[in-house]
Amino acid sequence: MxxxxxxxxxxxxxxxxxxxxxxxxxxxxxxxxxxxxxxxxNIYPGRDIATIEALQGELDEYGSVRALLNARAMAGDFRHLRPGDFTQMTHTSGKTWEVCIGEFDPYFNMSDQPLPHHIGMVYREGWTSNVQWNTTNNNNGTAAEQNPYLASNIYKYINSTVLPEVPADWKANMLDFRTLAETRYQASGALTTSPGFAWKSNGKLFLFSETEVYGSPAFGTQGYSQGMDRPWAFFKNVENRVCKVNGERVLWWLRVAVAGSSAHVCCVNNTGHASYSSASYAGIRPRFGFLLGAE
Known part of the structure; x- marks a missing residue:
């Protein structure tokens, strides 16, 4: 008109x-x-946070999207932001990653050491290479570390190879994600289900759980593989469950051991549905999350 x-x-x-x-x-x-x-x-595609008109004054004040998001996270102020909105992070390797808002305050005041206000973030793409969850087909913990994920090869890889690439300013703003994690270990032999859980630190970069992606356990142990986890709004848009690397759909690992098996681990299929694979399979990528909101 x-x-x-x-x-x-x-x-x-x-x-x-x-x-x-x-x-x-x-x-x-x-x-x-x-x-x-x-x-x-659940079809919102997200916006580049640097282009959101209502945030331009704050962007000028803080000097970067990272600094603005971290200040907003610590204040518990999420106005003009939505799950799916995104920005860029350039690793020290030179590769630039798109990181998206996954959820607001998913674990605020939770954990045995209460978490402050935060923004849950998701890497849009999978890692540059496949990584074995474990070097053998074993999804159990150890005597020293009874949580399967924290005892795994992929956890060591994240902290020895990936985290050192994260730029210092981003790393400084990441919270340690302390959660209620499944335990699976007995000295007499491998377990096929997780009989308990315990408070554990997942670190600054972590893999997701089935509950965070799908809303509930699919192949993991009911209850113990869920712990305090909750669904993230980002993954309610089912398109975001499909992970790509250079435009190709890939499988991506989760941090949950499969129930009824001592050898399999949960993952997300390249079509986006819940799946699992042997722990030593070398054809699956990690995909990372982190909590933003540290001083």
Missing amino acids: PQANYITDKYGAKCEIADTTARATAALAKQEAEFNRQLAA
């Missing part, structure tokens, strides 16, 4: 009649309503 911006008086002079500020406000409100509709329908 055409909009009148001015009228011409009898002398031919143009007289402005449009309230451009009101029009801009109405247009922005309409756009925000559409984004909210998409989010409620």
Whole structure:
């Protein structure tokens, strides 16, 4: 519908009649309503946070999206942000990663050491190479570390190879993710289910659980593999369960051992559905999450 911006008086002079500020406000409100509709329908594609108009003043103040997000996370202030919105992080290797808002305060005040306000973040892509979850087909913990994930090869790889690449400013703003993690170990032989859980630190970079991705355990031990985990809004958009590397869909590891087996670990299939694989399979990528909100 055409909009009148001015009228011409009898002398031919143009007289402005449009309230451009009101029009801009109405247009922005309409756009925000559409984004909210998409989010409620789990189809919101996300926006580059650096381009969000309502945040431009704060971006100028903080100097970077990372600094703005961290300040907002610590304050528990999530206005003008949505799960799926994204920014970029360049590792010291030179590779730039897209990292997305996964959930707001997923574990606020939870854990045996209460977590402060935070923003859960997700790497959009899988890691550059496949990594064995374990070097043998074993999904059990050890006497020294009874949580299978924390005793695994992939946990060691994340902390010895991936985390050192994370730029120092991002790393400084990552919280230690302390959670209620499954335990699976007995000295007399391998277990095929997890009989308990314990408070453990997953570190600054971590793999996801089935509950965070799908909302509940699929192949993991009911209860003990879930612990305090909750669904993340980012993965409610099922498109985000499909992980890509260079445009190709890939399988990606989770941090949960399969119930009914001493050799298999949960993963997400390249089609996005819940799956599992032998722990030593060398054809699956890690995909990382982290909690932003540390001083």
